[in-house]
Amino acid sequence: MKQDSKNNSLDKVRSHLQRECFNKLFIGGKFVEPIEREKLPTYYPATGELLHEFPRGKANDIHAAISASERAWTEGTWAAMSAVDRAKIVAKMAQGIEDNKEMLAEIEAADVGKPFRQAAMTLGGAANEGKYWCSLGEALDEEQDLPVNSGGGKGGLPPEEWNVVYRRDPIGVVGLISAWNYPLNVAFRKVCPALIAGNCAILKPSEIAGLSCMFIGKLAHDAGIPPGVFNIVTGDRDAGVALTLSPSVSMISFTGSSITGSKVMEACAPKLSQVALELGGKSALVVFDDTDLDKAVETTMKGFLTNGGQICTAHTRLIVQDNFKQPLLNRLKEELEKLPFCTNPIAEKNRGDRAWEDGKTDVVQPVVCDSQHKKILGFLNEAKAVGVEILTGGGVPDETIVGHSGGYFIQPTVLVNVGQETDVWQKEVFGPVLSVRSFSSEAEAVLEANSTKFGLASTVMSSDPARAMRVANRIRAGAVYATSTGEGILAEHPAVSRGGFGCSGVGRELGISGLHEYTELKSVNYTGFSLADAKIKDAK
Numbered sequence: 176m177k178q179d180s181k182n183n184s185l186d187k188v189r190s191h192l193q194r195e196c197f198n199k200l201f202i203g204g205k206f207v208e209p210i211e212r213e214k215l216p217t218y219y220p221a222t223g224e225l226l227h228e229f230p231r232g233k234a235n236d237i238h239a240a241i242s243a244s245e246r247a248w249t250e251g252t253w254a255a256m257s258a259v260d261r262a263k264i265v266a267k268m269a270q271g272i273e274d275n276k277e278m279l280a281e282i283e284a285a286d287v288g289k290p291f292r293q294a295a296m297t298l299g300g301a302a303n304e305g306k307y308w309c310s311l312g313e314a315l316d317e318e319q320d321l322p323v324n325s326g327g328g329k330g331g332l333p334p335e336e337w338n339v340v341y342r343r344d345p346i347g348v349v350g351l352i353s354a355w356n357y358p359l360n361v362a363f364r365k366v367c368p369a370l371i372a373g374n375c376a377i378l379k380p381s382e383i384a385g386l387s388c389m390f391i392g393k394l395a396h397d398a399g400i401p402p403g404v405f406n407i408v409t410g411d412r413d414a415g416v417a418l419t420l421s422p423s424v425s426m427i428s429f430t431g432s433s434i435t436g437s438k439v440m441e442a443c444a445p446k447l448s449q450v451a452l453e454l455g456g457k458s459a460l461v462v463f464d465d466t467d468l469d470k471a472v473e474t475t476m477k478g479f480l481t482n483g484g485q486i487c488t489a490h491t492r493l494i495v496q497d498n499f500k501q502p503l504l505n506r507l508k509e510e511l512e513k514l515p516f517c518t519n520p521i522a523e524k525n526r527g528d529r530a531w532e533d534g535k536t537d538v539v540q541p542v543v544c545d546s547q548h549k550k551i552l553g554f555l556n557e558a559k560a561v562g563v564e565i566l567t568g569g570g571v572p573d574e575t576i577v578g579h580s581g582g583y584f585i586q587p588t589v590l591v592n593v594g595q596e597t598d599v600w601q602k603e604v605f606g607p608v609l610s611v612r613s614f615s616s617e618a619e620a621v622l623e624a625n626s627t628k629f630g631l632a633s634t635v636m637s638s639d640p641a642r643a644m645r646v647a648n649r650i651r652a653g654a655v656y657a658t659s660t661g662e663g664i665l666a667e668h669p670a671v672s673r674g675g676f677g678c679s680g681v682g683r684e685l686g687i688s689g690l691h692e693y694t695e696l697k698s699v700n701y702t703g704f705s706l707a708d709a710k711i712k713d714a715k
C-alpha cells in the first residue's frame with residue numbers, strides 16, 4: 176500500500192516530464208533535439224529509481240546556442256529596448272513560475288529529493304524574486320545617461336566644461352551555469368538580471384538535478400522573448416566547459432563548487448572575460464553561553480539540516496562557548512535522534528524545512544544522488560580514521576527506520592573533537608553533517624569562525640547585542656547574522672546583495688549590485704553640444 180502511493184507520486188511526476196520542454200534543448204526560440212541524440216538519466220533520491228532521461232547537450236549544441244545568441248545580440252533589438260520593457264517580458268516568466276508552482280515543486284521533490292512543501296515554498300520565493308528583479312528595470316533605465324558630477328574642478332575633480340554621463344551597457348552573450356540544490360531558484364537568479372540588463376544568454380543547468388530549469392525555456396517562449404535571446408542546453412561538465420571556453424561568450428555567471436569555480440575562472444582567463452562566481456561555504460554558527468538553550472538547539476538544527484545540509488550557506492561548523500557545549504550537545508543529540516526520514520518527498524506536503532516559518536527542520540530528506548551519498552560517507556570514514564568522535568549518526572540509517580530499502584539517506588550526524596586541520600572542518604561536505612569545536616574567549620570565537628578559506632555566511636548567537644554585533648563585524652563572510660533568537664538564519668531577501676569572501680566567490684548577487692554584475696559601466700564624454708540637443712535629435 177505504502178509502496179503503491181510512492182509509485183503513484185512518481186508516475187504523476189513522470190507524466191509532467193513528458194512535456195516537450197523537459198525532453199529537448201531550447202535554442203533560437205525552438206525546442207530541438209541534441210545533435211547527437213544522447214540522453215542523461217536522473218533518479219528519485221528517496222528510492223534510487225530512474226526518474227527521467229533528458230537531453231545530453233554537447234559542445235556542438237553549445238556552439239549552436241552561442242550562434243543563435245550571437246545573431247540575436249548582433250541584430251540588437253533586445254539590447255535596444257528599455258530595461259523596463261525587457262522587465263515586462265521577464266515578469267511574465269516569473270508569473271509562469273507562480274502559476275505552475277505545484278507541478279514544478281513535484282518535479283523538484285522527485286529530482287532533488289526535497290520535501291514538496293519546501294520545494295513549493297522556495298519556488299514561490301523564485302517567482303517573487305523574479306518580480307523584484309523586474310522592479311529594477313526602472314532603476315537601470317534611470318542610470319542611463321546619468322551626469323557625472325564634475326565638481327567644478329575643485330579638489331582634483333574634473334572642471335565644469337567636462338560633460339560626462341555614465342551608462343550601463345549589457346555585456347553581450349553570457350553563459351549561465353547553475354547548481355542542483357535549489358535548481359530553478361539558482362538558475363532564475365541568473366536569468367532575470369542577465370536578461371533585464373539586455374544580454375543574450377545560454378543557461379546550462381546541473382546534470383544532477385536540473386529538470387525544473389528546463390521549464391524556463393517554455394516560460395521564455397510563451398512570454399515572447401525574441402529567438403536566440405535566451406537558450407537552454409542541458410548536459411554535463413563537457414557542455415559547461417564548451418560554454419566557458421568560447422571566445423564569443425563575454426561573461427560566465429557560475430554557481431557551484433569552489434573547485435569548479437576555479438576551473439571556470441581559468442577557462443575565462445586567456446580571453447579576459449568576466450566571471451561572477453557563487454561558490455561553496457563552510458559557515459560557522461558561534462554560540463555564546465548567554466543564549467537561550469532551546470533557541471540554540473533549534474538554530475543549530477536549522478543551520479545544518481535545511482535542504483538536507485545541501486545549501487551553500489549551511490552552518491556546518493558549530494563553535495560553542497566551553498561551558499555551554501555539553502548542555503547544547505545533549506539536547507541536540509536527543510532532538511536529532513527523534514527526527515523522522517522523508518521517505519516520499521513528492522507527497523510530503525506538511526513537513527520539511529519548517530525552518531522557513533516555525534523554526535524547525537522536522538524531517539530528514541535523502542541526499543541528491545548516489546555519488547553525493549558516497550562522497551559524504553567518504554568524509555565520515557576519513558573523520559573516523561583520524562580520531563574524530565561521533566556524537567550521533569555517522570552513517571546510513573537502518574532500512575527498518577527509513578521504512579524501505581534503496582534511496583540515498585544519511586543519518587543527521589554530529590562530530591565532536593574535530594581538529595581544525597581535518598577535512599570535515601575545512602571542506603564542504605554538502606550533507607547533514609555538523610562539526611563542533613568550542614571557545615573560551617570572544618577573540619578565540621572569532622579565530623575559530625575565520626579558520627577556513629571559505630567566507631559565504633555565518634551567525635553569532637548571544638543575548639548581548641553589543642557582543643553579537645562586535646563578533647559579527649569581525650567574521651570574514653559575505654552574509655552574517657547577529658541574533659539572540661536565531662530567527663532569520665539562512666534568510667535572504669532579493670534586495671540585499673550577498674556573495675563570498677575568499678574561496679566562496681567572486682562578485683555579488685542580488686540587489687542592484689547583483690544587476691550591475693551583468694553590465695559594463697561606460698562613461699561618455701561629450702563636447703560641442705548639450706545632452707538635451709542629442710536627445711531631441713534622437714527622438715526625430
Ligand code: NAD
Pocket residue numbers: 352353354355356357361379380381382383410411412414415416419430431432433434435436438439453454455456486487488603605631675679680
Ligand atoms: P559543481 O561545481 O559540481 O557543478 C556546477 C555546475 O558546473 C554544473 O552545471 C556542472 O555541470 C558544471 N560544471 C562542472 N564542471 C565544469 C567545468 N569544468 N566547467 C564549466 N562547468 C562545469 O557544483 P554542484 O555539485 O552542482 O553544486 C553544489 C555546489 O554549489 C556546492 O559547492 C554549493 O555550495 C554551491 N552553491 C553555491 C551557491 C551560492 O550562492 N554561493 C548556491 C548554490 C550552490
